[in-house]
Amino acid sequence: MIDPTGLELVARAVRGAVGDGSVRDTVHAHGAATLDVPPEDVHEVLGFLHSDADEPFDFLSSLHGCDYFPAEPRLAVHYQLLSTERRERLGVRTRVTVEAAESGVVPTVTDLFPTADFQEKEVFDFFGVRFAGHEDLRRLHMPEDYEGHPQRRDFPIGGEPVLYTFNEQRVPRWYE
Amino acid sequence: MEIRRQPLQTEPQRLPETEGLRVRQYRARQMLRGEIDDSKLAEHVESRVGLTTLEKAQNWARANSPWPLTFGLACCAIEMITMIGAPRNDAARFGAEVFRASPRQADLIILSGRVAMKMVPPIRRIYDQMLEPKWVISMGACASSAGMFNNYALAQGADRFLPVDVYIPGCPPRPEALIHGINRLQEKIKGQPDLGWRERYGAQGTEEVWGHDPRGLDGGLA
Numbered sequence: 057m058i059d060p061t062g063l064e065l066v067a068r069a070v071r072g073a074v075g076d077g078s079v080r081d082t083v084h085a086h087g088a089a090t091l092d093v094p095p096e097d098v099h100e101v102l103g104f105l106h107s108d109a110d111e112p113f114d115f116l117s118s119l120h121g122c123d124y125f126p127a128e129p130r131l132a133v134h135y136q137l138l139s140t141e142r143r144e145r146l147g148v149r150t151r152v153t154v155e156a157a158e159s160g161v162v163p164t165v166t167d168l169f170p171t172a173d174f175q176e177k178e179v180f181d182f183f184g185v186r187f188a189g190h191e192d193l194r195r196l197h198m199p200e201d202y203e204g205h206p207q208r209r210d211f212p213i214g215g216e217p218v219l220y221t222f223n224e225q226r227v228p229r230w231y232e
Numbered sequence: 233m234e235i236r237r238q239p240l241q242t243e244p245q246r247l248p249e250t251e252g253l254r255v256r257q258y259r260a261r262q263m264l265r266g267e268i269d270d271s272k273l274a275e276h277v278e279s280r281v282g283l284t285t286l287e288k289a290q291n292w293a294r295a296n297s298p299w300p301l302t303f304g305l306a307c308c309a310i311e312m313i314t315m316i317g318a319p320r321n322d323a324a325r326f327g328a329e330v331f332r333a334s335p336r337q338a339d340l341i342i343l344s345g346r347v348a349m350k351m352v353p354p355i356r357r358i359y360d361q362m363l364e365p366k367w368v369i370s371m372g373a374c375a376s377s378a379g380m381f382n383n384y385a386l387a388q389g390a391d392r393f394l395p396v397d398v399y400i401p402g403c404p405p406r407p408e409a410l411i412h413g414i415n416r417l418q419e420k421i422k423g424q425p426d427l428g429w430r431e432r433y434g435a436q437g438t439e440e441v442w443g444h445d446p447r448g449l450d451g452g453l454a
Contacts, residue, residue: 206384214384
């Protein structure tokens with residue numbers, strides 16, 4: 057597990073290799089270390105951590121999306137990295153607005169980690185993050201002709217209204 | 233506290249006065265040999281032969297041999313497997329143990345689990361491939377009404393896209409409940425003789441035949 061000092065060392069190495077603006081923030085909470093990275097630098101930072109670092113984070117254990125509504129920028133993509141040499145985990149997070157995510161600001165990392173293929177499809181399906189450079193970006197779980205991205209927080213949950221005695225007045229003539 | 237017992241039955245129960253097995257076998261042998269005379273022959277035939285209609289006999293046979301499709305959707309499928317596989321439950325007692333892996337050989341589909349939106353077209357296609365007469369059992373809360381998954385991802389009840397004959401409540405239902413559902417289905421098959429599901433649900437004219445639209449909804453394009 058990376059301690060706060062180790063996280064700062066990783067952040068310094070990344071800043072030295074990619075650029076000063078490549079790490080916006082470091083978050084160490086609940087035993088998990090996370091780098092906050094602007095979306096433009098995601099590919100370079102992950103490429104550095106993947107291969108160029110002295111002890112590389114060579115395994116992408118998870119890639120997932122998140123919606124921080126109503127905070128802005130709303131969407132985020134999380135990369136959970138694992139170093140099999142150091143036996144340490146590192147999170148990389150990038151925050152994007154909805155418009156930026158849909159216009160393709162976040163780059164794909166399938167060339168670094170082939171496992172990101174399906175996980176980026178999933179994030180695109182549920183959150184609408186269009187990964188730039190992904191060769192086969194399409195829906196994974198929902199039907200191909202589905203409209204919208206259902207895991208966004210402003211997406212209606214769907215299904216049917218469940219009628220209880222306290223809300224039956226709101227659904228007039230429900231018994232028909 | 234004094235426990236009172238029922239008095240034991242001392243007299244042996246009397247069997248109904250019928251011919252013994254040996255006598256019946258003897259009569260049958262006599263009849264086959266032609267050694268039985270006319271009045272006795274008529275009496276024997278009257279007591280031994282039952283008459284029914286072909287439809288009733290057919291439905292009796294159908295009801296006692298529903299062949300389910302090997303088709304599991306979720307955790308209810310485990311209970312369904314237990315219903316067939318475990319000797320404790322033994323669906324073979326009701327003729328429903330012959331699970332067929334091809335929809336062409338099955339006439340009963342058990343929807344055992346939640347139906348995802350993406351799973352609806354394949355299920356409908358499998359159902360259309362089954363030969364008529366065919367029946368559907370909706371097993372468990374999820375297949376019947378989406379259960380606790382009241383959201384965008386699941387079909388809110390299998391009867392949105394299939395004509396369902398029997399709904400089995402439970403989450404998941406016990407194998408005994410599934411067997412009970414099959415028994416209810418058997419009663420339905422025996423009670424509603426010749427009706428295929430189109431007649432049962434008033435769905436005549438909805439057959440999907442390539443190049444033919446009986447409702448004329450294609451505007452003459454086919």
